[in-house]
Amino acid sequence: MSETNETNIVGEQVDGQPGEQKVALVTGANKGIGYEIAAGLGALGWKIGVGARDEARREAAVAKLRAGGINAFGVPLDVTDDSSVTAAARLIEERAGRLDVLVNNAGITGGGPQEPTRVDPDRVRAAVETNVIGVIRVTNALLPLLRRSPSPRIVNVSSSVGSLTLQTTPGAETGPISAAYAPSKTFLNAVTVQYAKELAATNILINAVCPGYTATDLNAFQGVRTPQLGAVSAIRLATVPDDGPTGRFFSDEGEIPW
Ligand SMILES: NC(=O)c1ccc[n+]([C@@H]2O[C@H](COP(=O)([O-])OP(=O)(O)OC[C@H]3O[C@@H](n4cnc5c(N)ncnc54)[C@H](OP(=O)(O)O)[C@@H]3O)[C@@H](O)[C@H]2O)c1
Numbered sequence: 373m374s375e376t377n378e379t380n381i382v383g384e385q386v387d388g389q390p391g392e393q394k395v396a397l398v399t400g401a402n403k404g405i406g407y408e409i410a411a412g413l414g415a416l417g418w419k420i421g422v423g424a425r426d427e428a429r430r431e432a433a434v435a436k437l438r439a440g441g442i443n444a445f446g447v448p449l450d451v452t453d454d455s456s457v458t459a460a461a462r463l464i465e466e467r468a469g470r471l472d473v474l475v476n477n478a479g480i481t482g483g484g485p486q487e488p489t490r491v492d493p494d495r496v497r498a499a500v501e502t503n504v505i506g507v508i509r510v511t512n513a514l515l516p517l518l519r520r521s522p523s524p525r526i527v528n529v530s531s532s533v534g535s536l537t538l539q540t541t542p543g544a545e546t547g548p549i550s551a552a553y554a555p556s557k558t559f560l561n562a563v564t565v566q567y568a569k570e571l572a573a574t575n576i577l578i579n580a581v582c583p584g585y586t587a588t589d590l591n592a593f594q595g596v597r598t599p600q601l602g603a604v605s606a607i608r609l610a611t612v613p614d615d616g617p618t619g620r621f622f623s624d625e626g627e628i629p630w
Pocket of ligand 1: 399401403404425426450477478479530531583584585586587589595
């Protein structure tokens with residue numbers, strides 16, 4: 373494998389040839405499922421941008437990943453902030469020159485209560501701003517770098533509670549009644565499909581995944597799966613071959629209906 377040994381403006385080596393070390397950005401990678409997605413992709417020998425808004429938590433995650441032998445670097449990133457996202461794209465260009473995989477993992481529930489008849493509209497707005505508009509903002513800022521990859525992949529971390537098919541199937545497990553979090557994931561699913569349609573003629577594969585009910589801060593650690601298990605479906609879709617799926621929705625047990 374050839375090495376270009378290019379250096380960037382801060383004198384660090386930049387990955388040169390496509391096909392060498394892959395480069396991924398995981399949003400919300402300082403903890404929970406995002407951290408484990410970063411750890412899992414890093415264990416494949418990839419260079420990992422740890423996207424996170426809180427400096428101390430971001431640097432702690434980077435240090436922990438590096439201590440495990442992973443080539444991780446911190447990417448200051450608030451997905452709700454245009455200038456933060458623009459700066460993150462610039463940083464990745466400097467550090468890596470391209471992006472092979474974007475995992476849009478950052479997400480919030482919006483807090484409770486969320487029953488439609490009494491939800492505070494600000495909770496709905498907040499969930500959509502992070503879980504949907506944040507994904508669009510980050511994806512579009514990173515697309516120029518993804519287009520430089522020979523095999524670009526985008527993975528949107530959604531939830532089965534966003535499946536309208538499951539929500540309307542009697543007896544299906546669909547989580548609590550929600551006018552903010554669940555519909556924000558339905559919206560994210562719909563946006564994923566629209567990206568897949570627009571990008572169908574390119575080599576970019578984009579899919580949504582559900583990690584399953586996972587013990588993280590998001591649910592006060594009530595989930596029943598470990599974050600490592602929650603990361604499995606995202607890692608799988610981040611590493612699908614060129615003839616892999618696009619515009620589809622998966623858990624680690626198989627395909628989920630939209
Ligand atoms: N846990 C589950 O059972 C479950 C089930 C289905 C889907 N999911 C999805 O899985 C993803 C990860 O959730 P998790 O369970 O790992 O929750 P988590 O532990 O609360 O992690 C959420 C991550 O998103 C980050 N984040 C939130 N808002 C952000 C923003 N504006 N900009 C940048 N980062 C932001 C958080 O950063 P801070 O530390 O700065 O807050 C944190 O790193 C989410 O999309 C969630 O909806 C989770």
